[in-house]
Amino acid sequence: MNRDEAEGRVNGSFGSGGRGSSRGLVPLVLSPFAWMARFFQHQGLMRSLMMLVLVAVVICAVFAELIAPFSPTEIGYDILRSPNRKYLLGTDQLGRDVMSRVIFGARPALLTAGASVLAGVLLGVTVGLVAGYGGRWVGAVVMRAVDVMLALPGLVMAMVVVVILGNGALSIVLAIALAQVPVFARMVYGETLSVKRRAFIDAARVVGCSNPRIIGVHILPNIASQAAVLATAALGWSILVAATLNFLGFGFSPPDASWGVDLQFGRQWIYQAWWLSVMPGVAIALTIMASNLLGDLVADYAGGGYRSDGRRLRVDGVI
Amino acid sequence: MSLLVFFILHLIPGDPAQAILFQVGATAEDVASMRERLGLGDPLWEQYFRYLGGLFQGDLGTSFLYKQPVSEKVIGLLPHTLLLGGGALGLALLIGIPAGITAALFRDRFLDKLVTGIAVTGVAFPAFWLGLLLTKYFALELGWFPSLGTGSLKALVLPIVSLGWPLSAILTRLLRESLTEVRRSPYLISARSRGYSGIRILFRHSLRSAIGPVVSMIGLQFGGVIAGAVAIEVIFGRPGVGSYLVESMTAKDIPAVQGIILTIGVVYLVTNLLVDLGRAGLEPRVRDEWSSR
Numbered sequence: 001m002n003r004d005e006a007e008g009r010v011n012g013s014f015g016s017g018g019r020g021s022s023r024g025l026v027p028l029v030l031s032p033f034a035w036m037a038r039f040f041q042h043q044g045l046m047r048s049l050m051m052l053v054l055v056a057v058v059i060c061a062v063f064a065e066l067i068a069p070f071s072p073t074e075i076g077y078d079i080l081r082s083p084n085r086k087y088l089l090g091t092d093q094l095g096r097d098v099m100s101r102v103i104f105g106a107r108p109a110l111l112t113a114g115a116s117v118l119a120g121v122l123l124g125v126t127v128g129l130v131a132g133y134g135g136r137w138v139g140a141v142v143m144r145a146v147d148v149m150l151a152l153p154g155l156v157m158a159m160v161v162v163v164i165l166g167n168g169a170l171s172i173v174l175a176i177a178l179a180q181v182p183v184f185a186r187m188v189y190g191e192t193l194s195v196k197r198r199a200f201i202d203a204a205r206v207v208g209c210s211n212p213r214i215i216g217v218h219i220l221p222n223i224a225s226q227a228a229v230l231a232t233a234a235l236g237w238s239i240l241v242a243a244t245l246n247f248l249g250f251g252f253s254p255p256d257a258s259w260g261v262d263l264q265f266g267r268q269w270i271y272q273a274w275w276l277s278v279m280p281g282v283a284i285a286l287t288i289m290a291s292n293l294l295g296d297l298v299a300d301y302a303g304g305g306y307r308s309d310g311r312r313l314r315v316d317g318v319i
Numbered sequence: 320m321s322l323l324v325f326f327i328l329h330l331i332p333g334d335p336a337q338a339i340l341f342q343v344g345a346t347a348e349d350v351a352s353m354r355e356r357l358g359l360g361d362p363l364w365e366q367y368f369r370y371l372g373g374l375f376q377g378d379l380g381t382s383f384l385y386k387q388p389v390s391e392k393v394i395g396l397l398p399h400t401l402l403l404g405g406g407a408l409g410l411a412l413l414i415g416i417p418a419g420i421t422a423a424l425f426r427d428r429f430l431d432k433l434v435t436g437i438a439v440t441g442v443a444f445p446a447f448w449l450g451l452l453l454t455k456y457f458a459l460e461l462g463w464f465p466s467l468g469t470g471s472l473k474a475l476v477l478p479i480v481s482l483g484w485p486l487s488a489i490l491t492r493l494l495r496e497s498l499t500e501v502r503r504s505p506y507l508i509s510a511r512s513r514g515y516s517g518i519r520i521l522f523r524h525s526l527r528s529a530i531g532p533v534v535s536m537i538g539l540q541f542g543g544v545i546a547g548a549v550a551i552e553v554i555f556g557r558p559g560v561g562s563y564l565v566e567s568m569t570a571k572d573i574p575a576v577q578g579i580i581l582t583i584g585v586v587y588l589v590t591n592l593l594v595d596l597g598r599a600g601l602e603p604r605v606r607d608e609w610s611s612r
Contacts, residue, residue, distance in 0.1 A: 046436070151584045153546035156564070160580065163568045240445055244550055247447055248565055263448065267554070270455050277455070281448035289443035 047293050054290035061106040068100035072257040080273045090275040102283050104257035113238040119177035121231045124184025132192025146182045154179040155241055162250045176238050191223040233295035236288040243284050259284050389578035400559040404544045410483030411490055419494025441488025447550035450481035478555045482547050493536050498529040538594030542587045
């Protein structure tokens with residue numbers, strides 16, 4: 001998609017296009033249904049469905065206790081039942097309800113992804129800003145370190161961090177965050193360099209702004225939308241990496257529900273009970289798809305996700 | 320020639336630093352048990368320099384777990400992983416390039432929507448989950464392929480498919496974007512107005528310049544492929560660098576982890592160097608950019 005198309009789409013869906021008849025009559029904020037209809041009209045079936053999925057996953061994560069029909073950790077006598085009317089998605093090898101586990105699994109998945117992206121953004125933006133705003137050799141040293149980090153696949157780096165820090169939710173979050181730092185740092189570094197050269201930065205310095213003020217008030221807002229685009233795009237990746245780490249046996253803490261861990265156990269029963277490994281996988285795949293589309297949406301909305309040099313910013317990635 | 324040397328020098332400083340990183344991380348981790356087991360009482364930097372010295376001689380240290388040189392083990396396992404990764408890459412190109420061309424030629428029509436729809440799922444499926452599903456249906460139920468092991472070429476099919484599929488989805492999306500962009504450019508309109516056939520335009524004019532981003536993406540994604548191979552090797556019970564990494568991480572076999580990570584880093588750098596050279600061969604623009612440095 002080229003820039004014009006992207007901008008056209010943004011204007012059409014959120015701006016003053018004026019195609020929808022409800023505009024002007026009811027404020028959009030007060031009529032979620034009108035908003036949904038507009039969204040559907042402009043973004044199409046696929047994106048609308050994915051947004052519904054995302055909303056559903058978030059609701060599952062927040063209200064898991066209310067939605068789940070059974071306790072996710074309660075062991076029962078009905079083991080390895082195939083999906084039926086009582087257990088909609090079947091039960092696992094310990095008689096736990098798979099559906100409840102999938103619903104409860106949304107919580108750690110979203111929390112881990114959200115927290116790690118947040119931490120990764122904070123760290124990465126700081127590193128990038130320091131490298132970009134600091135002197136030439138500061139930038140060179142920091143970016144060389146970033147290059148070294150980039151030479152390792154993110155998943156492998158996350159694995160190393162988890163091994164060093166030990167198992168646990170926190171170390172997974174930190175691991176994924178650290179694996180993202182170089183990507184963010186690189187982006188912010190480039191952006192900072194290009195913003196720094198512009199005239200208003202010189203102007204700010206002339207009127208006597210301190211360095212922290214220049215960074216916080218003049219540079220940061222200019223790179224914020226790019227960072228937001230990259231961050232939403234990184235959400236799906238984080239979910240994937242967290243699931244993979246759990247699946248490989250890094251950083252998990254049974255008996256709590258977790259999609260990756262459930263997949264790992266389901267794998268051992270794949271011949272007898274396919275639903276054990278299929279259901280958590282469906283949940284992972286749907287959530288990743290939804291968050292990727294959210295990333296696309298944010299990119300469209302925040303000015304197309306273009307870098308300042310006009311190239312499209314993209315974060316695709318198999319782990 | 321001078322360019323090549325520059326490039327290598329530019330990339331290599333990463334490795335010693337990487338070694339420092341993991342040396343520090345590792346020793347801080349279980350310094351006591353390591354000392355007891357191996358008598359590593361020397362100062363850290365001394366160990367590091369010894370390690371570095373060994374590194375230049377191709378010595379990666381001795382595995383705690385197997386009591387055998389890490390380099391031997393890694394070199395023995397590397398072909399398995401490279402075969403898997405290379406196969407996955409080949410499959411990704413085999414699927415991704417025709418699919419990307421189709422999507423771009425039929426942009427916004429049914430075929431494009433079909434292809435990109437499938438590609439969206441491809442990006443979202445975790446490779447290991449795909450592997451599990453493939454095992455379930457093609458190995459356990461249909462019995463077409465073995466689910467575990469390395470015995471035959473047949474055993475490679477499922478791992479390669481599950482690793483290559485997500486990559487092909489990425490390449491499809493990328494090629495679609497870049498080919499569409501190229502097809503809108505003035506020189507293509509001029510080629511069309513001169514009356515060249517569609518096929519000639521596609522292969523001689525548009526594909527050549529559209530393939531550039533795809534080639535660089537291959538370099539970037541190769542690290543991802545190696546990482547994906549970790550999970551795939553575990554699932555399919557294949558020997559390889561990835562499953563060795565998981566094994567030695569679980570066992571806290573520090574020298575092995577170090578060696579494997581260094582190897583992965585080196586493989587990644589070498590791939591990217593090759594990819595850059597390949598791009599320069601494909602595109603005169605890149606060559607010019609280089610020589611002007």
